[in-house]
Amino acid sequence: SQTIHQWPATLVQPVGSPLSLECTVEGTSNPNLYWYRQAAGRGLQLLFYSVGIGQISSEVPQNLSASRPQDRQFILSSKKLLLSDSGFYLCAWMRPNEKLFFGSGTQLSVL
Amino acid sequence: QKEVEQNSGPLSVPEGAIASLNCTYSDRGSQSFFWYRQYSGKSPELIMFIYSNGDKEDGRFTAQLNKASQYVSLLIRDSQPSDSATYLCAVRDYGQNFVFGPGTRLSVLP
Numbered sequence: 001s002q003t004i005h006q007w008p009a010t011l012v013q014p015v016g017s018p019l020s021l022e023c024t025v026e027g028t029s030n031p032n033l034y035w036y037r038q039a040a041g042r043g044l045q046l047l048f049y050s051v052g053i054g055q056i057s058s059e060v061p062q063n064l065s066a067s068r069p070q071d072r073q074f075i076l077s078s079k080k081l082l083l084s085d086s087g088f089y090l091c092a093w094m095r096p097n098e099k100l101f102f103g104s105g106t107q108l109s110v111l
Numbered sequence: 112q113k114e115v116e117q118n119s120g121p122l123s124v125p126e127g128a129i130a131s132l133n134c135t136y137s138d139r140g141s142q143s144f145f146w147y148r149q150y151s152g153k154s155p156e157l158i159m160f161i162y163s164n165g166d167k168e169d170g171r172f173t174a175q176l177n178k179a180s181q182y183v184s185l186l187i188r189d190s191q192p193s194d195s196a197t198y199l200c201a202v203r204d205y206g207q208n209f210v211f212g213p214g215t216r217l218s219v220l221p
Contacts, residue, residue, distance in 0.1 A: 032207055034209075042213065043211050043212065043214060044155070046208065049208065051207070090154055094207070096207060097143075097207070099145065099157055099160055100157070100201070100203075100209055103154060104154050105153070
């Protein structure tokens with residue numbers, strides 16, 4: 001069966017510090033991978049998606065970036081965090097034309 | 112811009128009643144429709160999906176789709192307090208991208 005791992009579960013970072021969130025999927029190959037952000041009490045905002053190694057599409061211009069160095073690994077990064085980057089970050093995966101499954105999420109607080 | 116709309120709620124129903132959650136979408140090219148349940152502080156969990164017009168039942172859940180009206184709904188029969196959560200409607204287009212609604216908060220009262 002397929003599983004998705006996302007870490008860390010919670011993170012508190014000062015403004016201006018770097019960020020690296022990692023997500024890995026097991027039990028499948030060549031999945032579509034996604035990063036979403038959910039601000040408190042708000043809906044899900046798609047940040048990045050990837051259909052293959054090195055292929056990243058950005059949905060929202062911001063100070064975040066994403067990379068896919070391996071088939072089942074997706075990384076969300078920032079060089080300098082802003083207060084507005086606080087939120088619940090969710091990694092998700094999908095086989096083409098199938099269903100979307102989420103990781104457990106990372107609650108990021110930027111202070 | 113593709114949009115998915117939901118009543119934010121809260122929708123309150125007594126235990127044992129039927130909860131009805133509604134969703135409309137703007138893109139007529141949408142192919143697939145999903146309902147996710149999200150407990151506070153947790154990630155969304157897929158509970159139903161529907162691809163064709165009509166009804167689809169799974170246990171206490173029924174998803175209904177009307178593509179002509181661009182409308183999808185979720186019925187929860189015999190609602191339980193454990194059903195209290197936010198329910199997210201999601202729509203997938205040809206481009207493999209999902210658009211999520213803002214969610215409806217459901218409260219099932221004992």
